[in-house]
Amino acid sequence: QKEVEQNSGPLSVPEGAIASLNCTYSDRGSQSFFWYRQYSGKSPELIMSIYSNGDKEDGRFTAQLNKASQYVSLLIRDSQPSDSATYLCAVYSSASKIIFGSGTRLSIRP
């Protein structure tokens, strides 16, 4: 079992719809969770961080964390073509190591 798992995609979503990206992790003691966006040929940039159960909203982005289910998700409302990218889930494990998933490719179709 991978430590941080994401569906590789591609996930295709029509413009204006909600994109839902999911991530599961194996270390139950993980403490901090991050979503990064990475455009093709570019470096990752942080979109959201979440540390406690529940939802955290920032503009069109909502991160959701469920520690009991070891699950973190990212919702993108009103998806735009500029949201087309690879989204990386990153987890700080109980051993204080940051582990990235392989990413989900998101494509927003006009």
Added chain:
Amino acid sequence: EAGVAQSPRYKIIEKRQSVAFWCNPISGHATLYWYQQILGQGPKLLIQFQNNGVVDDSQLPKDRFSAERLKGVDSTLKIQPAKLEDSAVYLCASSLGHELQETQYFGPGTRLLVL
């Protein structure tokens, strides 16, 4: 505020050659990270420095990779000798501190192709 700088941006070498990458973090950032990102995968942490001390190098292939951060600012990552499987993007990132909530800022990366 200037971002994380890396050089070179691209490098092509033959296997068994050596190569070095340079990183200059954001001014005042104490923590510096080197990641390896193979095509289609997420970044994998190679080494983490706190000032000029190593915090974590558990995933650094020490038989061929080495890194240093003299004076707690710039850092270099070296591969000697390179293998075909070292072809990847090498990302440098920095953060203000080392707390779990600290945001990491990534540089543009160095694309390495080993032939």
